[in-house]
Amino acid sequence: MKPLFRILILGLIALLVPVSVPASTPATRTVVLAGGCFWGMQGVFERLRGVTDTTVGFSGGSASTAHYEIVSGGETGHAESVRITYDPRVISFQQLLDVYFLVAHDPTERNRQGPDEGTQYRSAIFYTTPAQRASSLAYIASLTKRHVFDAPIVTQVVAFRAFYPAEDYHQHYMDHNPNEPYIVFNDRPKVENLERRFPGLLKR
Numbered sequence: 001m002k003p004l005f006r007i008l009i010l011g012l013i014a015l016l017v018p019v020s021v022p023a024s025t026p027a028t029r030t031v032v033l034a035g036g037c038f039w040g041m042q043g044v045f046e047r048l049r050g051v052t053d054t055t056v057g058f059s060g061g062s063a064s065t066a067h068y069e070i071v072s073g074g075e076t077g078h079a080e081s082v083r084i085t086y087d088p089r090v091i092s093f094q095q096l097l098d099v100y101f102l103v104a105h106d107p108t109e110r111n112r113q114g115p116d117e118g119t120q121y122r123s124a125i126f127y128t129t130p131a132q133r134a135s136s137l138a139y140i141a142s143l144t145k146r147h148v149f150d151a152p153i154v155t156q157v158v159a160f161r162a163f164y165p166a167e168d169y170h171q172h173y174m175d176h177n178p179n180e181p182y183i184v185f186n187d188r189p190k191v192e193n194l195e196r197r198f199p200g201l202l203k204r
Helices: 003-016 038-045 093-104 130-145 181-197
Strands: 029-035 051-059 079-086 123-127 156-159
Touching: 029 038, 029 093, 038 051, 038 079, 038 093, 038 181, 079 093, 079 123, 093 130, 093 181, 123 130, 130 156
Parallel strands: 123 156
Antiparallel strands: 029 079, 029 123, 051 079
């Protein structure tokens, strides 16, 4: 077979035979984080690049009690939470943990955050993959070893079971009510801390 003819034949074969393409990773992933009032938690995480969606709601209890007035009693097993959907190609789970532990809340406060008290304000990571669980436990161990906080970390790391969105008026509450005293004194400082500590993670 002449060299030129052979090249033409091989070229035709290359066009006809399908090319094997490695399977891509999912475009987005989800984690549910709890750390006090969900207004401030959402206000922090929705400002991060790579975070494509945030929804405030309840996790840890049943559907029948997933209502703000009932959860506020502290007897439902729910925690006020934020469901975070993110693109791991833009922001890593490690970076989300940085913001969660170092900006969004105080992981040493048990069943409370600031002025809010009750089990519904507990610190908890509701992981959705084994990798998230492993990363969370390793991160907490690292913080403990380095004595980042003066008190023990009480954050729960538990498997995600269900998430129930809160009532509409709670969604993006911080942005809709920037001048409310609770927001001014408790949540705006978190965003300001985020801007100081992690400016490179902010959406442009």
